[in-house]
Amino acid sequence: MAGQTDQVLNAVLFSIDRGTLNPGDIIEEAPLMETYGVSRTPVRECFIHLEAAGLIRRLPRKGAVLFKPTLEEFLAIVEVHSRLEGQAAGLAARRLGAADAAAIEAAVLACEEHAAEKPSSDADSYYHLNIRFHQAVAQAAGNPFLLEMIKANARKLMAYYRVAYRYPGAIAHSASEHRRIATLILNHDTDEASRVMERHLCFDQVTVMDLLAALD
Structure with missing residues (x-):
């Protein structure tokens, strides 16, 4: 499971680094599950890591939004x-x-x-x-x-x-x-x-x- 979590996490971080994900963008669970062939658990664990790093804000039942500073x-x-x-x-x-x-x-x-x-x-x-x-x-x-x-x-x-x-x-x-x-x-x-x-x-x-x- 840890390997799947790292796979999704590294993919999201790469998208941030490359600029394909930008502040305010919505990151939904279902597309990540489909793209990387994983269950909901690795995606949610990925979100926990991203939230702890201050890179996302969780949305109820909608996934997360990439951090957009005031x-x-x-x-x-x-x-x-x-x-x-x-x-x-x-x-x-x-x-x-x-x-x-x-x-x-x-x-x-x-x-x-x-x-x-x-x-x-x-x-x-x-x-x-x-x-x-x-x-x-x-x-x-x-x-x-x-x-x-x-x-x-x-x-x-x-x-x-x-x-x-x-x-x-x-x-x-x-x-x-x-x-x-x-x-x-x-x-x-x-x-x-x-x-x-x-x-x-x-x-x-x-x-x-x-x-x-x-x-x-």
Whole structure:
């Protein structure tokens, strides 16, 4: 049964990560049961895990709805998430190994190439390059618990970060900041890497309102 629960859970998480499930979307039990050939129990156990992670809200007899933050919730999550990412950048700067350095550099180069070739288009593709960069930094921190906390928080805001790259200049600005953060990490500048990464993840209230409206 645990294997079936994990199968459904991983499928839902993948849909969130890929953007095929977005904030406010309804997740019904019956389609999941049919798609993955499982009974109602694994699906409900999957929902328990998702609810515990704050990714869904259960609906009586209707399945669940994917978490859609209010303005206050969005700002609160960003406040925590930016601190976590900042901590990861600081730890990466202190603990950086050769393999992680290469992974971070490769991720930054991919972002820069996209920004040079498609500075104002293909936001979804850039978004996945952005995720690759942040994952490389978090991996370099060498703390699996921090890595999981970052992933859990990021999933609550992924759809909005994806939308943010549709704005003019956003891709180029992001790639430029990734280069700065990577340089600080590669130079083992712990405090500045942490500070710049934290600022990189923050949004002002007006921007958050725009992002919330874009997915309303």
